[in-house]
Amino acid sequence: AQSVTQLGSHVSVSEGALVLLRCNYSSSVPPYLFWYVQYPNQGLQLLLKYTTGATLVKGINGFEAEFKKSETSFHLTKPSAHMSDAAEYFCAVSEGYGQNFVFGPGTRLSVLP
Amino acid sequence: DVKVTQSSRYLVKRTGEKVFLECVQDMDHENMFWYRQDPGLGLRLIYFSYDVKMKEKGDIPEGYSVSREKKERFSLILESASTNQTSMYLCASSFVSGGSSPLHFGNGTRLTVT
Numbered sequence: 001a002q003s004v005t006q007l008g009s010h011v012s013v014s015e016g017a018l019v020l021l022r023c024n025y026s027s028s029v030p031p032y033l034f035w036y037v038q039y040p041n042q043g044l045q046l047l048l049k050y051t052t053g054a055t056l057v058k059g060i061n062g063f064e065a066e067f068k069k070s071e072t073s074f075h076l077t078k079p080s081a082h083m084s085d086a087a088e089y090f091c092a093v094s095e096g097y098g099q100n101f102v103f104g105p106g107t108r109l110s111v112l113p
Numbered sequence: 114d115v116k117v118t119q120s121s122r123y124l125v126k127r128t129g130e131k132v133f134l135e136c137v138q139d140m141d142h143e144n145m146f147w148y149r150q151d152p153g154l155g156l157r158l159i160y161f162s163y164d165v166k167m168k169e170k171g172d173i174p175e176g177y178s179v180s181r182e183k184k185e186r187f188s189l190i191l192e193s194a195s196t197n198q199t200s201m202y203l204c205a206s207s208f209v210s211g212g213s214s215p216l217h218f219g220n221g222t223r224l225t226v227t
Binding site: 009032034036041042043044045046049051090092094100101103104105106 | 117122153154155156158203205213215216217218219220221223
């Protein structure tokens, strides 16, 4: 069965600092991987996705993530945090059949001035 | 851009009431989903549908039912609302089966059952 873990339910960074949000997954087949962002009182918005091909994936708002099969990880990074990045971030995995997405518990990112 | 619209942002209902949550998507997506979101638990799948009049149970279907009479509309029904169904409900849609197509979410309905 698929599962997703996100290390750290809450991460705080200073404005301009590196953002690193961790995601590890388990899957019995090569997975499809996604990062979503949720701003207060809104739905989830797709940041980026990995399906096949290049393992370094670039998304919106300057975020990127790298698929590392050997580490079963898909960590999200951004070189320089902005105040507008404060939100909750969800990692999700799909094994490619039945549209069965599994979401991690989420990481709340705070950006300090 | 795909637009997924949930009819209500906030709802307050009484215990025992029948509650309808409506969701409409405008991109001719085959697949539609209902999730509930609770702090610390992430998103949990209630039901999904891959075609009109088709439905599949998700991880937590108890106490819920769904209806999909038209491709663009997917309704979640709480037959007899209970306080433990107080939650944020998120509707989503996607284009193709196979898992590589991302989910597109609505803005959510925050339901309070008193």
